Amino acid sequence: MSASLVLGIETSCDETSAAVLRGETELLGHVIFTQDIHRLYGGVVPELASRAHLRTLDDVVDGALREAGVGLGDVDAFAVTTGPGLIGALLVGVAWAKAAAWAEGKPVVGVHHMEAHLFATQLQYPDAAPPFVALLVSGGHTMLLWVPRWGEYHLLGATRDDAAGEAFDKAAKLLGLAYPGGPSIQAAAEQGEPRRHPLPRPLLNRGQRPGEAGYYDMSFSGLKNALRLLVRALEKEGRLEAEIPHVAAAFQAAVVDVLASKTMRAVKEFGCRRVVLGGGVANSRALREAIRWRLGKGGDVFAPAPRLSTDNAAMIARAGVFRLERGETSGLDLNARADLPFPGLVKG
Ligand code: KG4
């Protein structure tokens, strides 16, 4: 299977993407179309996402094939995100991949979106292979994992409420900054002093021990409420505008402190100083730097470039190759599932 061509398709949220991967590492073509329409609403509107996927997927696939210099008939297998995600959006990709597989007489394999985020980093850094501690942080998910080998994922902790990216998006909305929130908060925070407005670090205190509830879990909704109160107070005093860089810096510092501290707890428990970051929030410079600094010399933090850390089809193709190498294919009854369980996930 290793020299074969896999076409990956991703339509789980607001990126329409297709990629052609040869073997495990050779990315021959990769197109990502980010649906801009959602900016108008400050968040993804599911129905608009599905319609935009329907309109663009054919062209996106054509683009990836053209870039790779191959035709649809050269593809050996199709890999498609089947979940988790927006059901209408997922169905567009799944229907497309199944139709292509049927028409070409080639296998199709369903891929779990979050497992694919784990594989994304290795497309850029071949050394980002297990064992490692993984922090998957996106608009919909926040998971801390111990990965001793591909296919075996120990869930150490997750968010109890908002995902880390969602927290950034909601905070940006409160501050009147653009969607998606992470990058705009990062930009505003550059001129800010993070200690000027102290914000809480939910579920983070020194007394916690491994095995205790809350040792690895995270929570961001209380932080969002603290931010709301701060914004209201500053607004009343007519100081909000001037304080935005400092408030953005304080918020970013609080989220990053929680994420980096929980990650370091796993590094310590498993004696593994290799950390893989995935998902859109992995783009956060503050997060990368905090983990790099805390790991110190002899530690490695692997964070993929923006094209590979946000939603993309290259990672879907890569995770598909892993499943195909294990002899797994899906039938034409393959279906999308908004809450698809993570394959190989074990608690603790
Ligand atoms: O993985 P992704 O592209 O889509 C989902 O599957 O959700 O992640 C998008 C999320 C958004 O919430 C966005 O605000 C966040 O990633 N994000 C960031 C940064 N860049 C993107 N969060 C913090 N700092 C960033 N620099």
Ligand code: ZN
């Ligand atoms: Zn994602």
